[in-house]
Amino acid sequence: MAITTRARSDRSAEPAFIGRVIEASARTFLVGCRLTAEDIPAFGSFVQTARGETTIIGVIYDLVLQGDDLTRILALQDVPPPEIQQDMIENRNIPVRIGVLTLGYMRDRLTYYGIPHQPPALLERVHTCLPAQIQRFTEEPDFIRPLVEAREASDDVLAAVVRTAAEARPGPHQRDFLVQVGRELVRLLADEPTRLGQLLRRIRMAAGTP
Amino acid sequence: MASELEKIFGARSTPPAQEARRLGMVIGGSLSEGLTVKLDPRIAVEGLAVGRYVVIRGYRRRFFGMITDIRLDSANPDLARMPPDPDDPLIREMVAGIGVFGQIHVQPMLVLEEGDPLPRPVKTVPAHFSPVYEATEEEVHAIFRPRVKEREDRYFIIGEPLDMPGVRIPLNLDRFVERSSGVFGKSGTGKTFLARLLLAGVIYHNASVALVFDMHNEYGWSALGEEGRVKGLKQLPECFSRVVIATLDEESSRRRDSRYDLVIRIGYDQIEPEDVELLRGVIGLTEVQIGALYMLRRRLGPSWLRILLEEDRAPVEVEEGGEEVPPDPLTELVERDLITSSTLGALQRKLGLFHRFRFLVPQTTEDAAQGILDRILRGQSVVLEFGRYGNDMAAYVLVANYLTRRIHAEYVRRKEAALGDLAQEPPHLMIVVEEAHKFLQPGIAEHTVFGTIARELRKYNVTLLIIDQRPSQIDSEVLSQIGTRVLCLLDHEEDVRAALAGISGASRLREVLARLETKQQALLLGHAVPMPVVVRTRSYDASFYEELAREDSPEDLVARYRRAMWGEDED
Ligand SMILES: Nc1ncnc2c1ncn2[C@@H]1O[C@H](COP(=O)(O)OP(=O)(O)OP(=O)(O)O)[C@@H](O)[C@H]1O
Ligand SMILES: [Mg+2]
Numbered sequence: 001m002a003i004t005t006r007a008r009s010d011r012s013a014e015p016a017f018i019g020r021v022i023e024a025s026a027r028t029f030l031v032g033c034r035l036t037a038e039d040i041p042a043f044g045s046f047v048q049t050a051r052g053e054t055t056i057i058g059v060i061y062d063l064v065l066q067g068d069d070l071t072r073i074l075a076l077q078d079v080p081p082p083e084i085q086q087d088m089i090e091n092r093n094i095p096v097r098i099g100v101l102t103l104g105y106m107r108d109r110l111t112y113y114g115i116p117h118q119p120p121a122l123l124e125r126v127h128t129c130l131p132a133q134i135q136r137f138t139e140e141p142d143f144i145r146p147l148v149e150a151r152e153a154s155d156d157v158l159a160a161v162v163r164t165a166a167e168a169r170p171g172p173h174q175r176d177f178l179v180q181v182g183r184e185l186v187r188l189l190a191d192e193p194t195r196l197g198q199l200l201r202r203i204r205m206a207a208g209t210p
Numbered sequence: 211m212a213s214e215l216e217k218i219f220g221a222r223s224t225p226p227a228q229e230a231r232r233l234g235m236v237i238g239g240s241l242s243e244g245l246t247v248k249l250d251p252r253i254a255v256e257g258l259a260v261g262r263y264v265v266i267r268g269y270r271r272r273f274f275g276m277i278t279d280i281r282l283d284s285a286n287p288d289l290a291r292m293p294p295d296p297d298d299p300l301i302r303e304m305v306a307g308i309g310v311f312g313q314i315h316v317q318p319m320l321v322l323e324e325g326d327p328l329p330r331p332v333k334t335v336p337a338h339f340s341p342v343y344e345a346t347e348e349e350v351h352a353i354f355r356p357r358v359k360e361r362e363d364r365y366f367i368i369g370e371p372l373d374m375p376g377v378r379i380p381l382n383l384d385r386f387v388e389r390s391s392g393v394f395g396k397s398g399t400g401k402t403f404l405a406r407l408l409l410a411g412v413i414y415h416n417a418s419v420a421l422v423f424d425m426h427n428e429y430g431w432s433a434l435g436e437e438g439r440v441k442g443l444k445q446l447p448e449c450f451s452r453v454v455i456a457t458l459d460e461e462s463s464r465r466r467d468s469r470y471d472l473v474i475r476i477g478y479d480q481i482e483p484e485d486v487e488l489l490r491g492v493i494g495l496t497e498v499q500i501g502a503l504y505m506l507r508r509r510l511g512p513s514w515l516r517i518l519l520e521e522d523r524a525p526v527e528v529e530e531g532g533e534e535v536p537p538d539p540l541t542e543l544v545e546r547d548l549i550t551s552s553t554l555g556a557l558q559r560k561l562g563l564f565h566r567f568r569f570l571v572p573q574t575t576e577d578a579a580q581g582i583l584d585r586i587l588r589g590q591s592v593v594l595e596f597g598r599y600g601n602d603m604a605a606y607v608l609v610a611n612y613l614t615r616r617i618h619a620e621y622v623r624r625k626e627a628a629l630g631d632l633a634q635e636p637p638h639l640m641i642v643v644e645e646a647h648k649f650l651q652p653g654i655a656e657h658t659v660f661g662t663i664a665r666e667l668r669k670y671n672v673t674l675l676i677i678d679q680r681p682s683q684i685d686s687e688v689l690s691q692i693g694t695r696v697l698c699l700l701d702h703e704e705d706v707r708a709a710l711a712g713i714s715g716a717s718r719l720r721e722v723l724a725r726l727e728t729k730q731q732a733l734l735l736g737h738a739v740p741m742p743v744v745v746r747t748r749s750y751d752a753s754f755y756e757e758l759a760r761e762d763s764p765e766d767l768v769a770r771y772r773r774a775m776w777g778e779d780e781d
Contacts, residue, residue, distance in 0.1 A: 182304025
């Protein structure tokens with residue numbers, strides 16, 4: 001286990017820079033950036049930005065890759081040249097708009113769930129979160145509620161977030177974490193048994209075989 | 211490994227012992243209906259059982275209650291009806307305790323206020339969300355601990371509460387005999403064993419003198435249990451001289467090697483119509499026939515029964531102009547139309563069964579009731595063995611009623627003569643009857659001495675210990691006078707109801723009663739215990755005789771109790 005921890009921290013010892021805030025509201029904000037297709041963070045990833053002393057934590061619920069004139073022209077051709085398509089994925093920095101749902105914030109080493117007093121400032125830098133941060137932020141299952149209630153985020157995002165948070169933990173603790181989250185979902189969604197059932201099944205898959 | 215995890219997650223504070231006993235929290239209810247407690251998700255519903263004690267921690271009070279029901283509930287009925295993947299252990303774990311959860315029903319019984327060492331009856335309920343814990347042994351002990359006021363109270367350990375083998379439940383013997391008590395339970399649940407255990411306590415600790423109508427010869431000298439013979443009351447330590455065995459059937463007693471001291475004989479001329487009247491249910495006497503009994507007694511004097519049964523063989527015929535017939539008292543009564551010959555014939559036929567009772571003799575100078583009374587007044591308990599007559603309900607009812615009527619009358623006389631001088635009063639007497647409903651059925655109880663004793667409470671120093679399988683057949687007024695109830699498993703709905711009738715909040719104990727084990731478990735409630743308790747009753751076996759022997763010497767009760775309770779040995 002010590003090895004996995006080190007391997008993980010080696011890979012992302014520092015939070016990776018993603019982009020800057022280009023639009024912000026109380027519950028969501030948009031991040032603009034240019035990234036190669038390979039570096040685009042996944043749905044459900046945890047990101048952080050700052051507002052003064054406050055670190056705002058959110059998850060990616062939407063990604064828009066913006067094409068340019070070249071993309072449009074190439075798209076009109078019957079068969080876009082494969083080498084160009086490959087180049088687009090590997091080398092070209094594509095303008096990307098990332099939708100982030102705010103789940104809570106941390107200040108003075110304390111975690112708060114829900115929307116911060118103020119949205120992130122425009123042009124503020126946005127980074128990915130390290131596993132240790134994710135783990136701390138998701139210690140209480142309260143981070144789930146905004147996800148359940150948000151119109152913007154689908155349940156696919158919710159499942160992805162839970163999976164990410166589970167993977168941030170050492171193996172033996174993943175199951176406990178999933179149970180804890182599952183219980184919170186049962187509490188929140190007791191009146192929507194169908195949706196609850198689907199969600200639990202999806203989360204369950206994150207745990208692999210029992 | 212653990213420390214490594216702690217480095218990553220931070221040390222987790224271990225829950226204090228109290229938290230480990232937490233069951234859930236109060237979410238509703240009332241004083242009369244009991245409280246609803248939602249179980250914490252980590253509590254396995256299966257691990258709970260009705261009859262166990264819980265403690266509810268209110269703001270400044272601790273409430274004691276008993277689990278009276280266990281049920282499953284769900285946040286949303288749809289969730290329980292269409293559960294998401296109930297077969298998947300992980301999903302089941304997520305849903306259990308939150309979406310679907312266990313509830314227990316708790317009957318609050320006593321309350322312990324801050325700064326008050328005495329538990330009091332509940333008059334209020336704890337607030338919403340008060341935490342509920344399993345009661346600890348210390349807490350149960352605190353409730354049942356004898357409260358000794360200068361040796362006034364005497365206690366006898368009757369058993370252990372459910373799942374608390376370290377704690378003993380003491381019964382306040384003085385309170386137990388102070389009012390009539392009942393041992394109820396279906397056949398084979400251990401009523402007789404329990405009654406004998408209780409009697410051992412009563413006699414050993416001199417709480418009362420007992421008169422036992424021992425139908426099946428199980429109390430006095432050696433009785434057969436499932437695991438061989440057990441000792442009778444007379445064989446227990448210190449009891450040989452305190453217990454007198456009387457027998458109706460010398461032959462049977464001798465065969466069983468019973469050490470009887472007294473043979474009971476009853477003369478026909480000692481029997482009164484009142485003694486026979488109680489047999490109405492057993493041998494089917496009509497009102498007319500009962501009226502005839504009294505008429506016969508008035509006309510024929512004390513030897514009425516002898517005359518009636520002697521004439522048995524010669525049928526009475528009224529012959530026209532038969533002036534030769536010798537003057538026969540019965541014929542004369544028929545001639546004078548005081549009784550019809552058919553009534554007379556019916557009585558002779560029905561009472562003819564007295565011929566089979568060898569303990570009935572035409573004439574005797576002995577007075578059986580006086581013989582027994584003398585022993586009782588000397589402070590000796592009497593066990594009356596019925597021998598082979600135990601299987602004959604008529605013999606049992608006749609003799610028990612015959613003796614009790616006379617002894618009770620004498621008690622009333624002496625008690626009134628004593629004019630409140632305690633030294634002159636006869637010793638407290640507890641009369642023990644099996645198949646008690648034969649004496650205490652509705653319609654019969656009003657007429658019999660047993661009904662009278664049950665109703666007049668302790669006025670004349672006589673109370674009953676009634677043992678029965680069918681409490682529902684006992685007159686409800688009599689039931690309502692019972693002070694202490696010892697209830698073994700009952701399964702007829704109406705018996706359960708009758709056994710608990712007249713006790714506030716007791717109807718909630720129905721589930722508890724219906725779920726007792728078939729043997730050696732009993733629900734105790736009433737006068738002699740501070741709150742209802744389910745006990746695993748003490749075994750009546752070799753270990754019991756030994757323990758009893760060790761309970762001797764009038765040493766300090768507290769010390770004696772402590773030792774029995776916690777196994778502390780002071781020297
Ligand atoms: N306290 C006890 N100690 C030892 N054995 C017991 C005890 N209670 C019950 N038993 C066992 O259970 C058997 C049945 O008990 P018992 O004869 O007292 O039942 P009962 O209720 O009086 O039955 P019935 O209604 O048929 O008279 C006994 O023979 C004995 O073996
Ligand atoms: Mg019996």
